[in-house]
Amino acid sequence: MNISLRKYPYPYQAMLALCSDLDETPNKDIYFETARYLNTTEQTLLGKGVGLEVGNTIYFDMPENQFSYTNTDQDGREKIHHLIDSGHIDCLHSFGDFVNSRERIKQCWADLQKGPRKIEVWIDHAQAPTNLDDGIMQGKGAVVGGNAFHTDLTIKPGGLHFIWKGRVTSIASQNVKRSYRSLFNVREPYKSGKTILIEFVKGWFARLGSVKYAMHKDNRVLRKTQLVDGTPVQEFMRCNPSWGGVSVFDSARGIHNVLTELVLNTLVENEGCSVLYSHLGKVFSVEQAFQKKTQDAFELLAAYQENRLILTATTRRLLGYCRSFEELSFIVKSVGDEVQIHLSSAYNGQDLYGLTWYADDPEKVSLYINGEYYANLQTNPADNSGRKSVSIAWLPLVFPDIKSQL
Numbered sequence: 001m002n003i004s005l006r007k008y009p010y011p012y013q014a015m016l017a018l019c020s021d022l023d024e025t026p027n028k029d030i031y032f033e034t035a036r037y038l039n040t041t042e043q044t045l046l047g048k049g050v051g052l053e054v055g056n057t058i059y060f061d062m063p064e065n066q067f068s069y070t071n072t073d074q075d076g077r078e079k080i081h082h083l084i085d086s087g088h089i090d091c092l093h094s095f096g097d098f099v100n101s102r103e104r105i106k107q108c109w110a111d112l113q114k115g116p117r118k119i120e121v122w123i124d125h126a127q128a129p130t131n132l133d134d135g136i137m138q139g140k141g142a143v144v145g146g147n148a149f150h151t152d153l154t155i156k157p158g159g160l161h162f163i164w165k166g167r168v169t170s171i172a173s174q175n176v177k178r179s180y181r182s183l184f185n186v187r188e189p190y191k192s193g194k195t196i197l198i199e200f201v202k203g204w205f206a207r208l209g210s211v212k213y214a215m216h217k218d219n220r221v222l223r224k225t226q227l228v229d230g231t232p233v234q235e236f237m238r239c240n241p242s243w244g245g246v247s248v249f250d251s252a253r254g255i256h257n258v259l260t261e262l263v264l265n266t267l268v269e270n271e272g273c274s275v276l277y278s279h280l281g282k283v284f285s286v287e288q289a290f291q292k293k294t295q296d297a298f299e300l301l302a303a304y305q306e307n308r309l310i311l312t313a314t315t316r317r318l319l320g321y322c323r324s325f326e327e328l329s330f331i332v333k334s335v336g337d338e339v340q341i342h343l344s345s346a347y348n349g350q351d352l353y354g355l356t357w358y359a360d361d362p363e364k365v366s367l368y369i370n371g372e373y374y375a376n377l378q379t380n381p382a383d384n385s386g387r388k389s390v391s392i393a394w395l396p397l398v399f400p401d402i403k404s405q406l
């Protein structure tokens with residue numbers, strides 16, 4: 001029997017994470033209502049929820065007009081912990097602008113270790129001292145002996161697994177050949193042409209040996225690299241496929257220019273994977289955070305999921321899936337009438353959710369994970385390619401009840 005790995009969890013053809021930095025989120029209602037809007041189908045302050053699965057970032061010491069762990073009240077911190085536990089706050093966006101001592105870093109990190117689930121994704125923020133990139137993000141987080149050094153606390157003991165160090169591409173879909181297709185805008189030929197040219201030049205710089213743009217050339221979401229102190233990490237790249245360039249439309253005020261049919265169709269046609277760079281706390285106004293066009297954009301993305309085209313997942317889950325997919329190996333054995341898939345993976349549990357193998361006769365397939373029989377294998381009817389398959393089910397995260405007492 002022919003057994004082959006399917007690129008994405010059945011029945012989807014592409015995968016996307018809305019990866020939002022919380023910069024300038026004006027208050028706690030908007031922070032938590034955004035989470036409820038994106039993750040539930042309930043009525044929220046921002047409109048009727050779209051029922052996707054979207055994580056968020058958090059940081060600590062920030063200017064007082066910006067939502068953060070430190071600036072919110074006890075109720076806000078309790079809700080933050082509920083969302084960390086449920087997987088819906090999945091990224092640490094540095095420790096914040098004002099954290100610049102080992103002592104404060106230790107306190108903040110300890111706060112994050114309280115619950116059953118930990119944050120495992122790091123995203124550098126602006127010029128925060130604790131940033132991990134010593135180049136474009138000017139960080140000192142991996143500079144041994146400095147005030148802001150923390151890799152010995154946060155990464156080496158196995159806490160943070162995935163690190164973002166400032167790299168954003170304009171290319172809409174990663175883990176496939178670079179395609180500029182979604183970037184051209186006939187109404188803005190000059191501006192969109194310039195975006196394409198910049199992205200094209202980054203690719204050529206990389207071919208000529210530029211380390212800064214090596215990820216752009218390879219167009220992979222993940223790569224193995226090391227920080228300036230030698231700590232090995234998985235670095236990830238984000239994308240903002242905006243025709244205006246990577247720093248344009250990178251917020252709630254512009255996301256309707258990015259979540260377009262052209263971009264989403266490109267992602268599907270390329271069978272790509274995207275970690276979308278945005279700032280959903282940069283809203284239109286406190287009174288009306290999202291406009292109709294913003295809601296339409298998220299509803300469009302939800303329609304791609306309903307139509308079995310694009311699976312939207314939190315950043316942590318998408319990265320975990322990509323890492324498992326890239327690093328696994330499996331062999332196939334025929335035993336009498338049965339076909340056994342023997343999967344070897346350094347990862348387990350939720351990081352294996354969604355793995356799917358094409359099989360002519362799913363009923364006859366059994367799966368062993370690192371030598372152990374897996375009892376819950378899901379059998380799937382034919383997908384868009386006409387082939388049947390078996391899966392480790394992709395189980396959704398469960399959104400906690402955090403409804404604001406408004």
Ligand SMILES: [Zn+2]
Pocket residue numbers: 021022023093124125126
């Ligand atoms: Zn930021």
